[in-house]
Amino acid sequence: MANTKEISVEEKLRALYDLQLIDSRIDEIRNVRGELPLEVEDLEDEVAGLTTRLDKLKNDLESIEFQIKEKKNAIDDHKAAIKKYSEQQKNVRNNREFNSLSKEIEFQELEIQLAEKHIKEMRASIEHKKEVIAQSETKLEDKKTHLQHKKSELKDIMSETEKEETFLMEKSAEYEAQIEERLIKAYKRIRGSVRNGLAVVSIERGASAGSYFTIPPQTQMEIASRKKIITDEHSGRILVDSSLAEEEREKMEQLLAKL
Numbered sequence: 001m002a003n004t005k006e007i008s009v010e011e012k013l014r015a016l017y018d019l020q021l022i023d024s025r026i027d028e029i030r031n032v033r034g035e036l037p038l039e040v041e042d043l044e045d046e047v048a049g050l051t052t053r054l055d056k057l058k059n060d061l062e063s064i065e066f067q068i069k070e071k072k073n074a075i076d077d078h079k080a081a082i083k084k085y086s087e088q089q090k091n092v093r094n095n096r097e098f099n100s101l102s103k104e105i106e107f108q109e110l111e112i113q114l115a116e117k118h119i120k121e122m123r124a125s126i127e128h129k130k131e132v133i134a135q136s137e138t139k140l141e142d143k144k145t146h147l148q149h150k151k152s153e154l155k156d157i158m159s160e161t162e163k164e165e166t167f168l169m170e171k172s173a174e175y176e177a178q179i180e181e182r183l184i185k186a187y188k189r190i191r192g193s194v195r196n197g198l199a200v201v202s203i204e205r206g207a208s209a210g211s212y213f214t215i216p217p218q219t220q221m222e223i224a225s226r227k228k229i230i231t232d233e234h235s236g237r238i239l240v241d242s243s244l245a246e247e248e249r250e251k252m253e254q255l256l257a258k259l
Contacts (some may be wrong), residue, residue, distance in 0.1 A: 010226040012179060014248055016187060017240050019175040020200040021252045026168050027197050029161045036154045043147040050140040057133050064122050064129070071115045071122075078108040078115070164256070171255075183229070190236055200238045202245030208232045215239070 007015075085101045085108070092098045176184055190199035201209040203220060213234045215223075223230050224241040231238055 013240050015175050015178045016200045017248045022168050022172045029165050033157050040150050040154055047143050054136050061129050064126055068119050068122050071119050075112050075115050078112045082108045202240050202242045
């Protein structure tokens with residue numbers, strides 16, 4: 001929330017330029033980090049996804065092996081049934097009983113053939129899944145190594161810049177509090193609409209910094225008088241004179257040198 005104390009236009013301009021210097025430095029720090037935080041996040045998601053996939057593949061493998069075991073037990077049961085029916089055939093009283101037992105034996109033999117066919121298919125599936133598991137494990141290890149490298153890289157950058165960034169963000173909030181809400185909204189709107197994030201720029205060689213459009217001498221004099229907030233008609237940026245800008249840059253350098 002802005003302070004109720006009324007401050008001069010020059011004080012507002014200084015506070016705005018200080019805020020710009022601070023926010024630009026925060027931008028630089030974040031540019032150094034670049035896409036690293038997102039890369040780390042993406043790699044963590046990939047590692048989690050691969051781990052889940054591997055767990056599922058291993059569970060599938062266990063399930064298939066269990067099914068093979070069940071099929072083998074079923075084959076043993078079918079063989080026991082064949083042996084029993086064959087023994088019974090030795091004691092039949094007529095052809096009808098013999099043929100009935102023969103059909104039972106034939107059915108059990110077909111069940112054995114079907115079970116053996118399923119076992120063969122499941123063993124082929126196991127071999128395929130083992131290959132996929134091996135490939136997935138290699139890929140997972142590569143991703144984990146890459147993730148550790150990126151995390152280490154990010155940690156190094158964070159340890160170098162975290163203290164400065166925290167300090168700057170606190171200062172940014174302090175300077176915002178000195179400026180009326182209307183100006184802060186304008187500052188943020190301009191900052192968000194330009195590629196380099198510069199909403200407040202100084203006059204350099206008769207033009208606003210980074211611009212080729214010359215500012216009329218009369219306007220330059222008005223800017224130097226620091227009596228009102230003046231914006232560049234081409235870019236919409238807030239303009240300050242070079243002397244004020246230099247003074248504030250020196251002040252900011254001294255502030256940051258204490259870190």
